[in-house]
Amino acid sequence: MQLTEKELEIVEILEKDSRTSTEDLAAMTGLAVNETEELLHRLEDLKIIVRYTSVVDWSKISGHEGVTAMIDVKVTPKRGVGFDEIAKRIYRYKEVKSVYLMSGAYDLSVTIEGRSMNEVARFVSNKLSTLDSVISTTTHFILKKYKHDGTIFEPEEEDKRIVVSP
Amino acid sequence: MKTTNAYLSKTVNELKPSGIRRFFDLASGMEGVISLGVGEPDFVTPWTVREAAILSLEQGYTSYTANAGLLELRQEIAAYMAREFQVAYQPDSEIIVTVGASQAIDIAFRSILDPGDEVIVVEPCFVSYSPLVSLAGGTPVHVQAETEQEFKISPKKLESAITSKTKAIMICSPNNPTGTMLNKEELQKIAEIAERYDLLVISDEIYAELVYDEVYTSMAAINGMKERTILISGFSKGFAMTGWRLGFVCAPKEITAAMLKVHQYGIMCAPIMAQYAGLEAMRNGQDEVEEMRKSYRRRRNYMVSSLNELGLSCHSPGGAFYVFPSIQTTGLTSDQFAEQLLMEEKVAVVPGSVFGESGEGYIRCSYATSIEQLQEAIKRIRRFLEKQTS
Numbered sequence: 001m002q003l004t005e006k007e008l009e010i011v012e013i014l015e016k017d018s019r020t021s022t023e024d025l026a027a028m029t030g031l032a033v034n035e036t037e038e039l040l041h042r043l044e045d046l047k048i049i050v051r052y053t054s055v056v057d058w059s060k061i062s063g064h065e066g067v068t069a070m071i072d073v074k075v076t077p078k079r080g081v082g083f084d085e086i087a088k089r090i091y092r093y094k095e096v097k098s099v100y101l102m103s104g105a106y107d108l109s110v111t112i113e114g115r116s117m118n119e120v121a122r123f124v125s126n127k128l129s130t131l132d133s134v135i136s137t138t139t140h141f142i143l144k145k146y147k148h149d150g151t152i153f154e155p156e157e158e159d160k161r162i163v164v165s166p
Numbered sequence: 167m168k169t170t171n172a173y174l175s176k177t178v179n180e181l182k183p184s185g186i187r188r189f190f191d192l193a194s195g196m197e198g199v200i201s202l203g204v205g206e207p208d209f210v211t212p213w214t215v216r217e218a219a220i221l222s223l224e225q226g227y228t229s230y231t232a233n234a235g236l237l238e239l240r241q242e243i244a245a246y247m248a249r250e251f252q253v254a255y256q257p258d259s260e261i262i263v264t265v266g267a268s269q270a271i272d273i274a275f276r277s278i279l280d281p282g283d284e285v286i287v288v289e290p291c292f293v294s295y296s297p298l299v300s301l302a303g304g305t306p307v308h309v310q311a312e313t314e315q316e317f318k319i320s321p322k323k324l325e326s327a328i329t330s331k332t333k334a335i336m337i338c339s340p341n342n343p344t345g346t347m348l349n350k351e352e353l354q355k356i357a358e359i360a361e362r363y364d365l366l367v368i369s370d371e372i373y374a375e376l377v378y379d380e381v382y383t384s385m386a387a388i389n390g391m392k393e394r395t396i397l398i399s400g401f402s403k404g405f406a407m408t409g410w411r412l413g414f415v416c417a418p419k420e421i422t423a424a425m426l427k428v429h430q431y432g433i434m435c436a437p438i439m440a441q442y443a444g445l446e447a448m449r450n451g452q453d454e455v456e457e458m459r460k461s462y463r464r465r466r467n468y469m470v471s472s473l474n475e476l477g478l479s480c481h482s483p484g485g486a487f488y489v490f491p492s493i494q495t496t497g498l499t500s501d502q503f504a505e506q507l508l509m510e511e512k513v514a515v516v517p518g519s520v521f522g523e524s525g526e527g528y529i530r531c532s533y534a535t536s537i538e539q540l541q542e543a544i545k546r547i548r549r550f551l552e553k554q555t556s
Contacts, residue, residue, distance in 0.1 A: 013464065017537075024541070027471040028464040157210065164190040164203035164514055166293045166342075 001046070006031055007039060011048065018052040055151050059144075068097075068113050068145075069120045071128065072106040072138040083107060086133045095123050106138070117141065177300055184293045185520035189504060193514040200543045202531040203514040205342060207406040207487070211443070212454040215405065218446030219439045227438050233430040235263025235414070236441050242448045243414055247399075251374065251384040253392065259419040262429055263436045263444070267372045267400035267413035272298050273432070274368050274396045274415060277424040279304035283333040285368075288319050289522025290490075292342045292370065299336075307332070310524035316481040317344040317490065321355040328363050334396075335360060337385070338370035340377060343521045343530035344490040345466075345483025350383040357388045366421075368396045372413070375404025375455055377485040378463040386416065393418055403486070404455050405447040410440040462487050465533040465540060472544045473531070476551055487534040490518065494527045496554050504529055510553070511546035 003011070009029050013020055020028075026036040043049045059065050075086050083101050090110055091099040098111040110128070114120040120139070129137050145153055171179075186203075193199050210216075234240060240257035247253050255261050264270040271294065275285070279302040287295045287306045296306035309327045311317040324335065337356065339348040348356075360367050369385035386395040400413025413436075415425060466489065470482045473491045480491035493503045500517035507513050516532075518525030533540060 009460075009464070012460070024468065024537070027468040028537075030467045030471075159208065161201075161204050161206055161208070162190065163193040163199060163201045164186055164516060165205045166184060166186050166520075 001048070003048075007043065010036070010039060011043065014049060014052070018054070055149055057145075057153050059153075066113055066115055067117055067120055068111065068142040069124075070140045070142065071110045071112060071124060072102075072140075073108040073110055073128065074106045074135040074137075075108060075131075075133045076135060077107075078133065086131065089131060090128065093123070093127065095120075106136075177303075181297050181300065185501075186293060186516060189508070189514065189516060192505070192508055196508070196512060199508070199512045199514050200535070200539050200546065201514040202533070202535060202540075202543055203516050204532050204534060205488075206408040206534065207403065207458065208534045208536065209406040209458050211405065211407050211410070212447070212451055214450050214454075215407065215443050215447045219410075219443035222439050222442035227442060229438060231263075231435045231438050231441060233435050234261065234426055235436055236438070236445070239263055239441050239445050239448075240414075242445055243416075246448045247384075247416065251371075251382065251387060253384050253386040253397070253416070255416040256419070260416055260422050262415050262422060262426055263441060264400070264413045264415055264429065265433055265436050266402060266411040267370065267398050268294060269411075269429075269433060270398045270400070270413045270415035271295065271368070271370065272302070273425045273428040274398065274417070274421075275299055275302035275304060276428045277421060278333060278366060278396075282331055284329060284331045286324065286327050286332060286335045288324070288335070288337055290317070290341075290343055290518060290525035290528075291336070291338055291521055293520060295336050295338075295370075304333070305331070308522060310522070311341075311344070311346070313524055313527075316483075317341065317346040318348065318352060319356060321359055324356065325359050325363075328359070328365070332363065332365060334366040334368055336368045336370070338372075339385075340373040340483070340485025342373070342486055343488050343516070343518065343525065343528075345486045345488045346481075347377055347380065347382070347484030349380055349484075350388070353383055353385055353388050357385070357391045360394055361390060366394050366396060367391065368398065370398045372398065372400055373403050373486040374399060376459055376462055376487060378459070378466060379482075379484050382485070396421060401444050401447055404458075405444075405451050406458065407440075407443065407447065410437075410443055412436055412440040412444045462533065465535075465537055468537065468540060469531060469533045469544075472540075473547075476544070476548055478547075478551075487532055489531050489533065490525075490528050491531065492528050496551070498554075500526055500529055507547065507550050511550045513543050513546045513550075 006029050022036050026033045077083050078085055087099050095112050097113050100109045102109050112120050124139055240261045243261055244255050244257040275298050281303045283304045284307045285299045285304050286309055288309050299306040307327050309323050312320050367385055374382050386392045386397045397416040401407040469489045473480050478491035480489050500519050504515050504517040516530040518528030
């Protein structure tokens with residue numbers, strides 16, 4: 001689907017900061033506020049803007065640090081439905097945060113979040129690897145998130161410029 | 167012994183210190199200042215560029231380069247200028263890599279001016295043009311841009327400032343401090359005058375990458391103008407590389423040869439690590455420039471709409487990262503406005519008068535600052551204005 005320049009602009013701004021107010025969006029794009037509102041509704045209806053969300057650094061919240069694992073899954077595709085059916089069986093679990101079909105050495109990349117390594121291990125051995133079409137799984141635990149969804153988790157670098165310059 | 171001051175050159179003695187200095191001193195000591203006073207990008211140099219410079223150091227590139235700069239870089243600049251701005255320059259005879267665009271301006275003036283020669287400087291403008299003309303032995307003649315016409319240049323006014331001593335016209339588009347961009351037709355009118363009176367044009371095009379509405383036209387791309395244009399540009403603004411001090415100048419080969427003499431005796435060459443960084447910027451920096459450009463445009467729109475709403479009227483500037491609103495409704499001078507705003511609300515702006523007489527009644531607000539900071543600045547300016555009227 002082709003978007004207009006203004007629509008693209010709005011999508012890009014919101015992807016960086018979903019809390020940008022309609023008034024500010026209007027000012028930044030040079031649209032009227034009601035036009036901006038209509039545009040937003042359209043983008044939402046079309047599911048181009050799927051959800052407004054926040055990037056949370058859970059590692060900072062005591063007791064909620066959790067663990068994330070990325071699992072390479074090899075599967076046997078099924079006649080007629082290919083990988084879609086098995087992907088659906090996997091993504092319906094609430095522990096599963098993302099499922100991607102991959103090119104290369106394995107088929108599905110599955111991201112799991114759990115409270116502990118044990119919990120993730122249990123999910124992999126009891127649920128994931130026992131699914132009919134699953135041939136093998138390789139689990140990689142994430143040790144530290146440096147950058148997530150384009151956001152660097154380190155404190156922002158301070159402005160090093162001098163305050164007034166020609 | 168004479169008093170120490172008596173040793174100083176008359177020309178230097180007569181130079182006024184930049185009015186920006188005072189605001190810098192005022193703002194520097196303060197906590198919690200939001201600065202709209204900064205004339206440089208808020209982006210850090212793209213990582214790919216920084217990484218290329220680090221690699222060049224690791225590989226031991228720490229020597230002088232050719233006076234005119236690495237040939238490889240001049241070739242890249244030539245290709246870039248042809249691709250982006252449709253101007254063709256020979257890397258071996260028409261381009262010099264300089265220490266920032268500032269040095270390029272300096273060697274341009276010093277190569278063309280004799281005592282008594284006049285340079286028409288259109289103001290409001292960057293603070294160093296006139297002092298550099300004076301230091302080169304010339305005489306700056308100021309022509310004021312049209313405050314009522316978005317600070318464009320009136321060909322008539324320009325023409326009436328020409329005397330038998332005029333050698334060149336200095337222009338800057340997009341302009342610092344007004345952000346005004348001259349389009350092709352407007353440049354053509356200046357070109358006609360330059361041709362009619364046989365003058366050079368020194369065209370500061372340092373903000374050429376940062377234009378938001380119209381396609382950018384270089385003065386050198388105007389028919390017949392390449393031969394009489396000294397084109398100044400660099401990496402500082404478009405590529406967010408101010409601290410690297412890397413610029414360049416493109417000019418007809420006779421002028422380039424003259425500038426190269428001044429450059430080689432005065433500076434030798436631009437720093438080699440900066441030159442390697444520049445090479446990477448031109449080869450692989452385009453996507454990031456485009457990202458920055460988009461971000462500036464959003465902020466420009468936000469600032470123009472917010473300031474106008476506050477009653478500080480301003481036009482929507484076509485380029486650079488400045489808006490230049492009028493503060494005349496407050497009854498304050500631009501100096502008073504800037505100082506009181508800084509003291510009462512901790513927002514630093516630069517009084518327009520710093521950039522020339524016609525800048526009086528205006529302030530320069532740089533929007534090279536995060537949108538959150540701009541929002542907070544607008545909030546504070548609103549509060550400041552409300553106090554003025556109550």
